[in-house]
Amino acid sequence: xNPSPSSxxxxxxLGAALAxxxxxxxAKDIVLLNVSYDPTRELYADFNKAFATHWxxxxxxxxxxxxxxxxxxKQARSVIDGLEAxxxxxxxxxxxxxxxxxxKLLAPDWQKRLKHNSSPYTSTYIFLVRKGNPKGIKDWxxxxxxxxxxxxxxxxxxxxxxxxxxxxxxxxLKQPGGNDAxxxxxxxxxxxxxxxLDSGARGSTVTFAERGVGDVLLAWENEAHLxxxxxxxxxxxxxxxxxxxxxxxxxTVVDKVVDKRGTRAVAQAYLEYLYxxxxxxxxxxxxxxxxxxxxxxxxAKTFPKVALFTIDELFGGWTKAQKTHFADGGVFDQVYxxx
Amino acid sequence: MLLSRALLxxxxxxPGFDLAxxxxxxxxxxxVLVPLSAAxxxxxxxxxxxxxxxxxxxRVLASYRLTFGASFAAALLNVVAGLMVAWVLVRYGxxxxxxxxALVDLPFxxxxxxxxxxxxxxxxxxxxxxxxxxxKVSYTPLGVFVAxxxxxxxxxVRTVQPVLEDLQQEVEEAAATLGANRWQTFWRVILPVLTxxxxxxxxxxxxxxxxxxxxxxxxxxxxxxxxxxTPLLIITKLEQYDYAGATAIATVMLVAAFAxxxxxxxxxxxxxxxxxx
Numbered sequence: 001x002n003p004s005p006s007s008x009x010x011x012x013x014l015g016a017a018l019a020x021x022x023x024x025x026x027a028k029d030i031v032l033l034n035v036s037y038d039p040t041r042e043l044y045a046d047f048n049k050a051f052a053t054h055w056x057x058x059x060x061x062x063x064x065x066x067x068x069x070x071x072x073x074k075q076a077r078s079v080i081d082g083l084e085a086x087x088x089x090x091x092x093x094x095x096x097x098x099x100x101x102x103x104k105l106l107a108p109d110w111q112k113r114l115k116h117n118s119s120p121y122t123s124t125y126i127f128l129v130r131k132g133n134p135k136g137i138k139d140w141x142x143x144x145x146x147x148x149x150x151x152x153x154x155x156x157x158x159x160x161x162x163x164x165x166x167x168x169x170x171x172x173l174k175q176p177g178g179n180d181a182x183x184x185x186x187x188x189x190x191x192x193x194x195x196x197l198d199s200g201a202r203g204s205t206v207t208f209a210e211r212g213v214g215d216v217l218l219a220w221e222n223e224a225h226l227x228x229x230x231x232x233x234x235x236x237x238x239x240x241x242x243x244x245x246x247x248x249x250x251x252t253v254v255d256k257v258v259d260k261r262g263t264r265a266v267a268q269a270y271l272e273y274l275y276x277x278x279x280x281x282x283x284x285x286x287x288x289x290x291x292x293x294x295x296x297x298x299x300a301k302t303f304p305k306v307a308l309f310t311i312d313e314l315f316g317g318w319t320k321a322q323k324t325h326f327a328d329g330g331v332f333d334q335v336y337x338x339x
Numbered sequence: 340m341l342l343s344r345a346l347l348x349x350x351x352x353x354p355g356f357d358l359a360x361x362x363x364x365x366x367x368x369x370x371v372l373v374p375l376s377a378a379x380x381x382x383x384x385x386x387x388x389x390x391x392x393x394x395x396x397x398r399v400l401a402s403y404r405l406t407f408g409a410s411f412a413a414a415l416l417n418v419v420a421g422l423m424v425a426w427v428l429v430r431y432g433x434x435x436x437x438x439x440x441a442l443v444d445l446p447f448x449x450x451x452x453x454x455x456x457x458x459x460x461x462x463x464x465x466x467x468x469x470x471x472x473x474x475k476v477s478y479t480p481l482g483v484f485v486a487x488x489x490x491x492x493x494x495x496v497r498t499v500q501p502v503l504e505d506l507q508q509e510v511e512e513a514a515a516t517l518g519a520n521r522w523q524t525f526w527r528v529i530l531p532v533l534t535x536x537x538x539x540x541x542x543x544x545x546x547x548x549x550x551x552x553x554x555x556x557x558x559x560x561x562x563x564x565x566x567x568x569t570p571l572l573i574i575t576k577l578e579q580y581d582y583a584g585a586t587a588i589a590t591v592m593l594v595a596a597f598a599x600x601x602x603x604x605x606x607x608x609x610x611x612x613x614x615x616x
Contacts, residue, residue, distance in 0.1 A: 073579075
């Protein structure tokens with residue numbers, strides 16, 4: 001292996017290598033994986049294109065973002081079990097906490113790293129009813145009337161349904177004289193009116209919209225709007241209850257993965273782009289409530305004012321809510337087993 | 340050892356008993372035992388009282404009743420209906436027989452989720468069949484039974500068919516000439532020959548139904564205590580990151596299924612011995 005710098009073949013190879021390096025430095029091909037939950041499919045399809053254009057203009061690099069969608073809990077489990085997600089954008093903070101807790105892939109303070117609890121858009125839980133609202137459903141209290149059939153997914157398996165359940169429970173807590181005992185009683189009555197529990201939010205939308213089961217669907221705000229778009233405004237009405245819960249679907253970079261793959265800078269920029277006016281505009285168009293005031297003002301018609309309470313103020317955060325309400329033997333289980 | 344080798348070497352076409360058995364054990368070990376023992380090991384991380392609480396909680400008990408009950412009923416119906424289908428396919432020639440024959444296999448090939456969605460749509464209150472029925476099928480335990488019947492049918496037909504083909508029609512004619520009526524011919528001559536195959540078909544359909552998730556989940560309605568199948572509870576546990584709890588229920592199902600299958604195999608051996616008498 002004597003060096004022979006004068007060999008023409010060597011020089012050729014060196015030249016080729018340098019040229020390749022130069023091209024490489026000019027434009028890198030980067031692939032990111034965004035692991036998300038079900039209803040964000042359309043949002044991120046658009047957003048990824050916008051970000052790729054933005055990143056190309058800024059750095060010259062070509063970035064392709066792959067998306068993976070499914071139930072929020074299932075997606076978190078895939079990441080825990082080794083799916084290499086550069087970023088996760090899930091339905092609730094608890095699922096991301098678990099990724100940090102169980103697989104140690106994240107810093108424990110991940111939710112403080114981006115503005116607004118790392119939630120670039122928010123949503124809420126509202127009602128979708130049959131056209132003309134024949135059962136006159138206006139508020140959470142109407143859901144427990146006899147003869148009203150309510151469709152929701154199972155809170156034990158669906159992140160979205162957990163928001164819906166907590167919205168109902170929170171409403172009952174906030175009634176005059178409301179307390180935990182009364183709120184438990186209220187959700188027990190509510191779930192006595194539920195004839196079908198699908199495992200995911202999309203499943204219950206199908207049950208309500210296509211199978212014609214039930215009078216009211218508890219739905220993500222964006223899913224309700226999508227259903228109207230999908231199945232026609234002549235079939236359903238959206239009903240906004242006066243109060244509901246502020247759902248904050250958070251996003252974060254997965255530290256261990258981006259450090260290993262060397263994608264931290266671009267992954268970080270990807271999430272930050274969600275906070276820019278362009279990102280906010282896309283979120284709003286896909287019926288997620290933007291946090292940017294100017295964008296929100298533009299879409300004020302789409303998002304009526306609802307008094308929104310947070311999970312922190314009423315339930316002491318996700319970890320506590322999960323333990324009290326959705327763990328085995330928790331309040332939700334008691335609704336079904338203690339009769 | 341020497342003796343058994345001497346005995347087996349005479350008939351074997353495979354390269355020797357040792358090698359073949361070694362391969363069998365290794366293959367079964369990797370494909371079946373290692374994944375299953377992973378479930379057992381995970382369960383072993385639980386304390387005994389925690390395990391017992393998990394597998395005997397009211398919701399879990401209700402789900403065993405539904406899963407084992409509906410699987411058993413569906414397999415039973417398939418034994419009767421499957422025998423009839425196999426009989427028609429073997430004994431009669433009619434136009435389109437091959438198409439009907441191929442139709443039988445469809446539940447094998449169809450993704451179970453597709454089957455589940457199709458059945459749910461059909462049997463829902465606004466579906467083709469559901470609108471004609473005076474009672475609810477979709478979103479009730481009855482729906483679970485329908486889905487399990489659908490996926491179990493080919494197992495019975497495909498195990499009974501070859502045996503029926505081997506059964507000479509002359510045997511029936513001989514029975515008739517000896518004075519047996521139709522019922523006696525069926526009960527005394529045909530059924531005993533078919534029993535082992537019917538039992539195998541039953542066992543396969545039953546085992547398949549126990550583990551079925553995809554098709555059932557859409558039609559069941561998944562109401563706790565009423566129409567939740569055991570595999571759904573396993574998924575529910577996983578959804579809560581309760582891996583040990585999930586494998587605990589899985590272990591109970593595995594052991595129960597294994598015991599039942601063993602019992603059916605025993606019954607089958609008994610039926611064979613009786614037939615050989």
